[in-house]
Amino acid sequence: NLNDLAIQIAIVRPGPIVGGAINTYVRRRELLRNNPNYSIPYAHPILKEILGETLGVIVFQDQVLQVCRYLAGFSDGEADNLRRSMSRKRSKESIESYWDVFRNGCESKNIDESIAQKIFQQIIAFSGFGFPKSHAVAFSLLAYQSVWLRHYYSTEYYVALFNNQPMGFYSLDALSRDAQRQGVQILLPNINLSQTKCIPENTDLRIGLSLVKDWGIETAIMVIAEREKYGPFKSLSEFLRRMPESLSRKAIENLILVGGFENFGLTRRELLWQLGLWLGPKKNSGHRSIRNKQIQTELQLVEPDSTITFPEITATEQMVMEYRILHFSSGFHP
Known part of the structure; x- marks a missing residue:
């Protein structure tokens, strides 16, 4: 009671x-x-x-x-x-x-x-x-409500917690582990599926673009508005042509490293290689986009050769990148 x-x-x-x-x-x-x-x-x-x-x-x-x-x-x-x-x-x-x-x-x-x-x-x-007892009773009511929501509406409960960070005692990593124990899978950000903030996706939790390091709320809103107006992004090069100028190269790399473009059929290393071809050396690209014509699209480069293969990212590497960029890991943990 x-x-x-x-x-x-x-x-x-x-x-x-x-x-x-x-x-x-x-x-x-x-x-x-x-x-x-x-x-x-x-x-x-x-x-x-x-x-x-x-x-x-x-x-x-x-x-x-x-x-x-x-x-x-x-x-x-x-x-x-x-x-x-x-x-x-x-x-x-x-x-x-x-x-x-x-x-x-x-x-x-x-x-x-x-x-x-x-x-x-x-x-x-x-x-x-x-x-004081009054304080403890107030906390106990909140604890009861939280446990009830956690049991009956697990996905929505964790979405709300993720979207209201920083708050409370527990880190995003602790919350993600608890969510997985409750059967709620944490789905990594996806350029064509994620919203600005986290959302329920069936019984799972889809991470929002704004949680990715070096992405801001406003930039995420602009990317999603572009997607909703002109349709999903079909390739990395198309995304680069359509992205807002405020989106930095580092932000794109971070989204690649946590799997945000994997629906294009390429591995994370392949996508990073393509990004280097499209944007050129880091020292020249800065925060500018393809539409600023600083990069190699002026050579009318076709999609990079898909026959070049790169080693897959290991589970440990994926975990390290997710912790660095998202501050939690969606799956593997030693």
């Missing part, structure tokens, strides 16, 4: 981890599953009302304040000051300064100092950051 998710999210924050909450909570949860009559041990009976939902361990920041108020008699003002201390730099030292107040408050309720010390150590752990 939502409360379980909130606990799972909050318990992996540094505060509960340092406080030793994880192993204790998991062990008690397992004991309860095996024996519904298992009685949770509490350091003091007052803690049952405060820590009942988290099986006797401090998980939420709110619980720290409740423990201080009900167990040690903190005033609302003292509890709020403690809350502020937990969000500051060097908060461990600030929280430790409350020990005397906490110990004296517990003593007034006949709570043994050793028990007070044990509980206070959990409080000190929250100087390493912990979630």
